[in-house]
Amino acid sequence: MAEPTLWIGADWNPEQWPRDVWRTDVELMVRAGVNLATVGVFSWSSLEPRPDEWRIDWLVDVLDLLHEHGVRADLATPTASPPPWLARLWPETSAVTAEGVRLSPFSRNHFCPTSAVYRERCAAVVQALLDRCAGHPAVALWHVGNEFGQTCFCDSCAAAFRVWLRERYGDLDGLNRAWGTAVWSQGVGDWDDVLPPRAAPYLHNPAQLLDFRRFASDAQLELFRAQRDQIRSVDATTPVTTNFMGFFAGVDYRRWARELDLVSDDSYPDPSRADAVVDSAMSSDLMRSLGGDRGWMLMEQAASTVNFRPHNAAKSPARLRREVFQAVARGARGLCWFQWHQAAQGPERFHSALLPAAGTDTRHHRMVAALGTELAGLPDLGEVPRAEVALLFDWPSWWAGTQRDLPSDRLDPLAQLRRWYRVCWQRGVLTDVLGSGDALDGVRLLLAPSAVLLDDATVARLRAWVRDGGHLWFGPFASAVDETTRLRQGPFPSGFADLLGVRGEEWHPLPDDQLDPDADPSRSADPDRSALSLSKRRQSTVALVPTDLGAGLPRGRADIWAEWLEVDSADVWARFQGGPADGGPAVLTSAAGAGRVGLVSTVPDAALLDAVLGRALDLARVAVPPAVPDVERVVRGGLTFLINHGQEVRTVPVPGATTDLLSGTRYRDAVELHADEVRVLTKEEV
Numbered sequence: 121m122a123e124p125t126l127w128i129g130a131d132w133n134p135e136q137w138p139r140d141v142w143r144t145d146v147e148l149m150v151r152a153g154v155n156l157a158t159v160g161v162f163s164w165s166s167l168e169p170r171p172d173e174w175r176i177d178w179l180v181d182v183l184d185l186l187h188e189h190g191v192r193a194d195l196a197t198p199t200a201s202p203p204p205w206l207a208r209l210w211p212e213t214s215a216v217t218a219e220g221v222r223l224s225p226f227s228r229n230h231f232c233p234t235s236a237v238y239r240e241r242c243a244a245v246v247q248a249l250l251d252r253c254a255g256h257p258a259v260a261l262w263h264v265g266n267e268f269g270q271t272c273f274c275d276s277c278a279a280a281f282r283v284w285l286r287e288r289y290g291d292l293d294g295l296n297r298a299w300g301t302a303v304w305s306q307g308v309g310d311w312d313d314v315l316p317p318r319a320a321p322y323l324h325n326p327a328q329l330l331d332f333r334r335f336a337s338d339a340q341l342e343l344f345r346a347q348r349d350q351i352r353s354v355d356a357t358t359p360v361t362t363n364f365m366g367f368f369a370g371v372d373y374r375r376w377a378r379e380l381d382l383v384s385d386d387s388y389p390d391p392s393r394a395d396a397v398v399d400s401a402m403s404s405d406l407m408r409s410l411g412g413d414r415g416w417m418l419m420e421q422a423a424s425t426v427n428f429r430p431h432n433a434a435k436s437p438a439r440l441r442r443e444v445f446q447a448v449a450r451g452a453r454g455l456c457w458f459q460w461h462q463a464a465q466g467p468e469r470f471h472s473a474l475l476p477a478a479g480t481d482t483r484h485h486r487m488v489a490a491l492g493t494e495l496a497g498l499p500d501l502g503e504v505p506r507a508e509v510a511l512l513f514d515w516p517s518w519w520a521g522t523q524r525d526l527p528s529d530r531l532d533p534l535a536q537l538r539r540w541y542r543v544c545w546q547r548g549v550l551t552d553v554l555g556s557g558d559a560l561d562g563v564r565l566l567l568a569p570s571a572v573l574l575d576d577a578t579v580a581r582l583r584a585w586v587r588d589g590g591h592l593w594f595g596p597f598a599s600a601v602d603e604t605t606r607l608r609q610g611p612f613p614s615g616f617a618d619l620l621g622v623r624g625e626e627w628h629p630l631p632d633d634q635l636d637p638d639a640d641p642s643r644s645a646d647p648d649r650s651a652l653s654l655s656k657r658r659q660s661t662v663a664l665v666p667t668d669l670g671a672g673l674p675r676g677r678a679d680i681w682a683e684w685l686e687v688d689s690a691d692v693w694a695r696f697q698g699g700p701a702d703g704g705p706a707v708l709t710s711a712a713g714a715g716r717v718g719l720v721s722t723v724p725d726a727a728l729l730d731a732v733l734g735r736a737l738d739l740a741r742v743a744v745p746p747a748v749p750d751v752e753r754v755v756r757g758g759l760t761f762l763i764n765h766g767q768e769v770r771t772v773p774v775p776g777a778t779t780d781l782l783s784g785t786r787y788r789d790a791v792e793l794h795a796d797e798v799r800v801l802t803k804e805e806v
């Protein structure tokens with residue numbers, strides 16, 4: 121059966137329901153436009169209640185039932201949550217925290233990724249599944265495990281970490297050099313001395329921390345690969361995926377994405393935050409960039425409330441519709457939900473679903489069923505074009521930028537990325553999210569708001585790209601460390617200072633407003649008092665003033681961070697007024713070869729950042745459509761998606777005659793959108 125225009129589906133956990141519910145469930149799926157059901161994700165104990173006692177029949181019946189109704193299956197291996205017997209018989213299969221606590225079953229995801237027994241038992245249950253289900257006509261997609269991201273600090277992981285380090289560094293000299301172990305007497309004389317970064321009295325070795333992150337990601341990737349290859353050895357044609365979690369720090373999705381046949385993502389923006397739609401757009405753009413030609417699909421989202429935040433606001437139907445069309449506009453090949461039938465038991469019984477506990481005769485079910493039908497009616501969507509603007513984002517740099525020993529813990533790399541992304545989003549400029557190893561063909565402007573760590577090869581490549589005509593803009597704290605977390609020597613931004621015509625000398629986090637020295641928490645042994653003084657701490661800001669070269673930029677404020685820079689030849693657009701870098705340059709740029717480098721050495725307020733990046737877009741000759749507040753505008757294939765995320769009526773200029781596929785309304789030269797409205801406009805008619 122050919123792939124539909126869009127996969128529309130949900131997780132379905134029939135093992136949680138008596139059999140007489142199954143058929144009704146599937147009939148209702150069909151009525152709601154569902155064509156894909158993810159089954160088996162957490163079904164290990166239902167498939168193997170005791171070691172080697174197999175109960176696969178029920179799952180085959182489920183696949184038969186789906187097939188009978190024309191619903192395809194995204195069949196999951198059940199390995200994310202091992203049954204309690206595994207922990208009882210082989211306690212070493214359960215993960216251990218950095219504090220040495222071994223995790224217990226009766227939750228989920230408690231496995232140790234390097235445990236040999238866990239891996240053997242995974243292979244056994246996957247084989248049992250393959251023996252009975254591979255080749256079943258319902259199966260359209262394999263789904264390995266679920267949301268990989270476990271980290272374990274046990275002895276088995278310590279041993280695997282040593283093997284990984286040996287491969288990376290060859291010998292102990294290499295390791296000692298990379299880890300800078302002469303500091304604080306950490307010299308490693310025997311591989312057995314090496315440990316994961318377990319609980320320790322004070323700051324950890326930063327290179328050890330970073331390598332352990334890399335190792336933990338690779339160790340889980342090995343689990344994924346083992347299952348993927350096991351599947352491929354039996355079924356070489358059905359694509360294999362596993363679900364990502366947007367900007368999730370636990371594993372390096374850039375290393376993972378190339379191992380997947382299809383990138384898929386779980387996205388749970390918080391409905392109580394109006395601007396969470398910008399975050400979900402950024403996640404979609406990341407997934408599109410990771411997926412490349414293979415595309416990506418939204419594997420999980422909530423129809424309304426979730427259950428994992430302390431206070432879970434419900435999602436309005438209009439908001440859900442906006443989020444769904446946003447993902448479609450940004451290239452999704454499928455839209456799936458967690459989950460089809462709201463759980464009656466377990467910790468997710470208060471999590472929304474497409475079929476709520478209150479039943480089918482509900483506003484909620486009618487709405488999602490209508491949405492499913494609307495999506496199923498969309499024509500061929502085509503691809504989202506490659507963007508001319510890209511954000512640079514690497515996991516190792518994110519990890520290095522969130523360690524505890526940095527000049528400030530307020531310069532959060534992801535928050536910086538969001539701020540810069542938001543400017544592009546508001547201006548309707550499509551943005552890819554690329555890694556330092558990705559090809560930059562077609563990219564005119566590369567934004568690097570949080571490139572704390574750059575390796576030598578990337579520095580060389582980016583320099584050459586700029587000389588050949590690329591425009592590269594850095595945010596604060598750029599190129600501070602190399603891939604081992606070693607502080608780069610010489611003026612910063614290291615590797616680019618000469619191109620920029622500046623010499624960065626000192627990072628200057630802005631001081632807090634004056635505090636009573638006796639209330640400084642570092643001097644106080646009284647935790648209540650520390651908490652009190654912390655809550656009273658106020659981040660100060662300093663003024664940013666445009667120069668003659670920056671004429672036309674607004675005056676603004678700088679937050680969190682400043683840098684002391686000596687200018688040799690750069691064009692300075694704005695200077696600090698007040699604060700530790702008073703009078704010094706804050707925003708500057710230089711032509712370099714056929715290209716350009718720029719630096720925003722602080723965290724400007726939104727209006728100033730918008731104006732600065734607006735100029736950077738102009739200089740890079742990026743096409744920018746007329747901005748309309750609150751309206752998201754994305755072109756996919758021949759269709760223009762417009763989404764009004766605000767509460768005001770907005771008019772969007774769209775030259776020529778167009779028709780909205782959703783309502784059939786025809787427009788000429790301008791399209792009016794009420795609050796929450798979505799339009800999918802056909803190509804302009806000539």
Ligand code: GAL
Pocket residue numbers: 266267386388420422426427458468471
């Ligand atoms: C995801 C998970 C699902 C479900 C969902 C609830 O993290 O993959 O199984 O738990 O969250 O929001």
